[in-house]
Amino acid sequence: MLQLSGAGKRFGTKLLFENVNWLITPDERTALVGANGTGKSTLMKILAGNDSHEGGLDYGVMHVTKGMSIGYLPQDGLSLSGRTVFEECLSVFDELRAMETELEGLYAALAELDPESAEYQTAADRFSEIDSRFSANDGYALDVKVGTVLSGLGFSKEDWQRRTEEFSGGWQMRIALAKLLLQKPDLLLLDEPTNHLDLETRNWLEDYLRTYPKGFILISHDRYFLDVTVNKIIEIWNKNIHVYHGNYEKYLTQKAERRAQLENAYKNQRDQIEHLEAFISRFRYQATKAKQVQSRIKELEKIERIEIPEDEPVIHFTFPQPPPSGRTVVEVNHLSKDYGPKQVLKDVSFTIDRGDRIALVGANGAGKSTLIRMLSAQEGPTSGSIKLGHNVLAEYFAQDQYKVLNPEARMLDDISGTAPKIAQTELRSLLGCFLFSGDDAFKKLGVLSGGERNRYALARILVSPANFLLLDEPTNHLDLRAKDVLLEAVSSFTGTVIFVSHDRYFIDRVATRVFEVEGGHVHVYPGNYEDYLYRKENGQAMSGALPSSNGFKPPAAVIAPPPVPEPVKEAKDVKRVNPIKLKQMQDRFWFLEEEIPRLESSISTTETALGSFTTSEETHRLSRELEALRAQHAALSSEWEELMVQLEEQSAVL
Incomplete structure (x- = not known):
């Protein structure tokens, strides 16, 4: 082929x-x-x-x-104009459409010619030939084919009659993809x-x-x-x-096995070479061994040396573990957002808790980026309120974050201005992790590509102590290995994250809740994207059991559906505690508010340490330490919840 x-x-x-x-x-x-x-x-x-x-x-x-x-779709750079979207897609069938035009002409001619004439017979034969070819190529279903592909790629029927030049670059690429799929x-x-x-x-x-x-x-x-x-x-x-x-999963396994085999072969070959060189060095000047020495010299020369290439540079980074926020990070009440006559969001209410990792999903234009911009205070709501919780420090990363960077600033100067208290040697090391090594650190931001500038913008986030990250398409311009590193960093982050991503694997591995933006509303689903699909199919937003097949067990304090509150006792049934006891309860409550996040950070650190094997004794020690930390976390969480109920009851009494 x-x-x-x-x-x-x-x-x-x-x-x-x-x-x-x-x-x-x-x-x-x-x-x-x-x-x-x-x-x-x-x-x-x-x-x-x-x-x-x-x-x-x-x-x-x-x-x-x-x-x-051969049909080829480049990454970008295509621009279409001069026709409607539907006409542009139909243009791939120009040969079939020419047949259709000829069939219409032949049909009209047959209606006028004498059925007994030679001209009629010639036209009939031609009509039969063209009609057979036209039918064999599904010529009568061209409009259906085009409509199916355009709908699948997200074009509404209203879009079909719009001119191609009215669409942005991303939608132009969709049109080009539609044409290729139709060409087959x-x-x-x-x-x-x-x-x-x-x-x-x-x-x-x-x-x-x-x-x-x-x-x-x-x-x-x-x-x-x-x-x-x-x-x-x-x-x-x-x-x-x-x-x-x-597939890709099997490739990763096979590559690791191939690398291990190569390293073993390299080690064996090095042992063989060292053995030969030692023999040659030992007996080089002994006449009785001259023949054996020459034999080994020839054997050494014939060896085809195995080389183990260095692994390609990978982005390595970890989000700074931030100071803890209050248990409630964001409260959104009756939020609406209009752009002129168009209402993007209407009467949206939800709560984000500390430790949540929330994926915003929905069709393009549904309002995901609008919602995340409002949560980050980049723009305000038309009505309703957004309230940040106690000690919440937010950091926003836009999908076009590079556009807000000063193109005349040098990279190292810019990041130093963002973090004046961090030594330049540390900042240089950080930039090196993002593949900006050596003199790259002194480049002006304006000479970087869009992908490089977004990569640099991610690096800037690392020097911020934010405990609430709002990430709009953070995986854009990252390759597969870099995405894996980002995934691990977000997964181990002890703060709260809300993100927009179109990467299914990233969402499945990171999300603890999914917020679907659809029709101006936000529907909340616990779990990752797999759980979201299951619940959506079964109409179980925030209710019902998770499918057992995926093995997902949500942390109860983070993503489980809120428990049905027990009936609150009347104030007269609650015994009022004395002020000294009440103050002790309040102090203990605020201590737990600080202690639980520290325990969560220690658990995360210990889990990371367990992932790197040193000795079996160290592994056993870390396992025991992790078990103790988890037990302590469970006990303190239970105590925190009990104190919260008691303090609410005392508040009602007072």
């Missing part, structure tokens, strides 16, 4: 890959992975025949089967197709690709998307490609 033989490519003086041999079959369902800068998009362009840089491949050849059709080429090449899609649209595209009748190769930083769509992984690593069979 398509084959690369001895393929190599340079980008300036940098060698991206060489000696690549890859046979692409008609049923290819492959993901192309690798660190940023390894050449994934370049290789995709070469396969598409669209790489004009220095004439495509620098080495080797590419063979393409004659008549094979023999090989579909998709470079980051999920970049501009919301969760619902990604789910639709997953289903579409699972049943796609031909081959496809895709690049994506969405781990869940890869897990459910591909059965082979091609990794560009160490300037070559490495093949792994299975």
Whole structure:
């Protein structure tokens, strides 16, 4: 179908890959992975025949089967104009539409010609031939095909008749994707197709690709998307490609096993080399051993040395563990938001508690970013109230955070201004973790790409002691490995997080509650995205039991449905305590408010330490310590809840 033989490519003086041999079959369902800068998009362009840089491949050849059709979707840069969305999509069927026009002409001619004439017979034969080809290619269902794909990609029927130039870049890419899916080429090449899609649209595209009748190769930083769509992984690593069979999850396991095998082979070879070198060194000057020495010298020269390349640099960071906030972080009451005649949110009420990690989900335009901007005080509500709790320090990260950065500021100067009390050596180390090493720290922010500036904006958050993070698309512009690091950092963060993400895997691993923004309302679901889908299908928002199959057990204090309150006793039935006892209860209550978050931080630290094996004795010690901390946390949490009830009762008496 398509084959690369001895393929190599340079980008300036940098060698991206060489000696690549890859046979692409008609049923290819492959993901192309690798660190940023390894050449994934370049290789995709070469396969598409669209790489004009220095004439495509620098080495080797590419063979393409004659008549094979290839469809390519780049990451961005496409701009369509001059037609409506529906007409633009119908344009991929120009050949079939020409047939349809000819059929209409032939039908009109047959109505006028003499059935006994030779012209009638010729027209009838032509009509039959064209009609058979038209029907075989589903020509009578073109409008249905276009409508199905446009609806699946999130276009409303009102959008179908809008001009393409009215849409933003992200929606333009959706139109281009729709055209490719309608064309159904023999090989579909998709470079980051999920970049501009919301969760619902990604789910639709997953289903579409699972049943796609031909081959496809895709690049994506969405781990869940890869897990459910591909059965082979091609990794560009160490300037070559490495093949792994299975989805992304299996690739990670196989890669670890391959790395372990390589390290074992390297160690064995080093032992062999050291043994040979020791023999040569010991007997080099003994005439009786000259023959054996020469034999070992030749053996040493023949050894093909195994090399273990260094792992690609990965972003390593941990959110600073912040000072604890009050138990209630945010109270939202009867919130509404209008933009002129358009009402985005109406009469929304909810509470966010300390330790919540909340995912905001919903279709594009539903109001997720609007809600998170209001929670971060970037804009105010039309009506209703948003009240932050005691000692809440909020930090907001926008999906276009880089736009608020000063393009003339140098990176190190800018982050130093944000954190004047932190030494520059520490800040340089932090920037190095985000792949800004050496002289990169002195670059002006304006020369960085959008993705690099967003990466830098994430680094700035680390020097802030906020205990309430509001993250709007934090995973944009991060590769798969960087997303995993961010995931672990957010998971171990002891503060409160509310975030918008279209990455299914990230939401599943991080979220303890899901807030669905739909039709101007917010529906609350406990659990992660998997739990949300289950409950939504069964109409169980904040009620019912979680499905046992996923193994998820929500922490009772964070995400469990609020218990039905017991009837409050009348004030006359509650015994009033003396003022000294009441003061002791209040002091104990506020002590627990501070102590419980510290215990949670200690538990998180101990769990992290357990993940790094040192000795079996240390592992046993940490396990016992963790068990004791958890027991203490449970006891203090129970005491805190009991004191809260008692103090509320005393308040009613007073």
